[in-house]
Amino acid sequence: MIDPGSETSGFRTWSGAYQFTARRLVAARTIQDVRRAVAAGGRVRALGTRHSFNDLADNGATLVTVTGIAPDPVLDESSRTVTVGAGTTYGAIAAWLQERGWALGNLASLPHVSIAGAIATGTHGSGSGNRVLSAAVAGLDYVDADSELRHAGRPDPDFDGMPVGLGAFGIVVRVTLDVEPAYLVRQDVYAGLSWDRVLADLDGIMSVGYSVSLFTDWSGESVQAWVKRRVAGPDDAVPAELFGAHRDPGPARLADSPVDNLTVHGAAGPWSQRLPHFRADVRPSNGDEIQSEYFVARRHGPACLAAVRRLASLVTPLLLVTEIRATAADGLWLSGSYDRETLAIHFTWRNRPGPVDGAVREVEAALAPFATRPHWGKVSHIEAEKLEPLYPRLRDARALFERLDPQGRFSNSRLERLGVRAIR
Structure with a gap:
């Protein structure tokens, strides 16, 4: 079911630190709902559990929240992966895996965050030998700018540009994560x-x-x-x-x-x-x-x-x-x-x-x-000219996002200010 146009007046991030400017909120219950929302036209951005502290998820137009889509986790013990709804929280998938004797290698300090939101912003967890949460992503299912359902995975040559994708190329609806035996x-x-x-x-x-x-x-x-x-x-x-x-x-x-x-x-x-x-x-x-x-x-x-x-x-x-x-x-x-x-x-x-x-x-x-x-999802005053030297593959990421979304359907003013997407 698609909400035909919930008002977002007064709609804020989790802590109340940022108020959204988007005019419409679509509460998706299925992947098909997401596809219809994208097909409706205009700019659209994905929204998770709203644990950001800036305007990264906003666009002044339409937001689509995927937290209402059923998790439907699928465990593949042979490949040591689990595939789950992108709006699922880390706490929920962690409990589900633990019941079955499996685990993730790393978790955020707040298990309340959605998987897609956390990986898209580079949320990291902790451990000098542990990589950020996004590094456990083996595959992504996402709705593209033409409202088609696509899959990307590690064999793809540009995949390393997608887990920390800032919502810039599509709306992620399912995520495949590496797992290991519980500990x-x-x-x-x-x-x-x-x-x-x-x-x-x-x-x-x-x-x-x-x-x-x-x-x-x-x-x-x-x-x-x-x-x-x-x-x-x-x-x-x-x-x-x-x-x-x-x-x-x-x-x-x-x-x-x-x-x-x-x-x-x-x-x-x-x-x-x-x-x-x-x-x-x-x-x-x-x-x-x-x-x-x-x-x-x-x-x-x-x-x-x-x-x-x-x-x-x-x-x-x-x-x-x-x-x-x-x-x-x-x-x-x-x-x-x-x-x-x-x-x-x-x-x-x-x-x-x-x-x-x-x-x-x-x-x-x-x-x-x-x-x-x-951190992409938190308060900072970084500017485009200072950002590029910090990320050696930023130009590659921008080229990937422009190729996957040439009309900038998933872009917003923050990504354009930072030079992550072209200004339109």
Whole structure:
């Protein structure tokens, strides 16, 4: 069923930080609904769970949400893949896989995000040996500019330009992901990890577990570390100390969210219930916030962290929390980790748009010398002339999008401002 034209007045992103300008919202229940919406003409953009913080998903015309399409997961154990509806959340597919003894290799900290939205924006999860979520994509089914259903997969020569596709070539309706046998994870909190140790041995700290997150508000002389380890069983011992920091029995707190919003610490459990920071069955994070995030080459990590620390007097009063994570290099053209081991520096800001905008600009200026790539779905002030040097395959991606969508049906003003699509 297609909604014949729901008004989007007052329609906002998940945190309320951005209000959409699109005039029409189509709530697709089937792939055929998506095809009809595209066939109707005009500009159209896909919409997921609205966890972005800028106008990337907007177009002033028609939005099509695919979150109402049934997941219909199909597990192929021989190829170690699962194919599922693109609007399905990571939390939902993780629970389904766990019940069947299978797993994903990485998850976002919020399992509430849709698969298609997360991969399209380069959302990354965590782990110095883990690639971003989009790197697990083995295939995509999408509705093209002629309203035809198409498939693209790894054998295709331009496929590396499509998982982090920014919604620029079509509306993705099903996604095929790599899977592996299910495993156990235990996460522990270590308090009092000194900044001196972090800056002196950042690689060692970030690789001490399967997934490591450092949390700070940039004040003081220490940070908090959350370490997630893959374990063989519930009785596996974990160190009581981490680079001079001691294991904290909790309860853990994060971004002013309730304690019971967080996944369990201090005990082993299924990967699906430990890799995310937040439980899938509750509202995550603080909710009243603005987010920005920056990806830097890991070799520049200590210098970048030191640069932001010098802005503590500006940043700290406006901040809920910063999370620092690492990811492995990948070959996806528009990934924040394309061709380099990466450190991700994330800011969850208080919802104070004016002052936060000023702080974001200062942070970006401090990180600019380090070839910093901003998260596609979060607040940033990157400009087209500065973007192209950061992504060696940006021209290839633009050529791919123009070939697949020559009339710019799936484009919008943000993609055109950034030079990802041609201006029309």
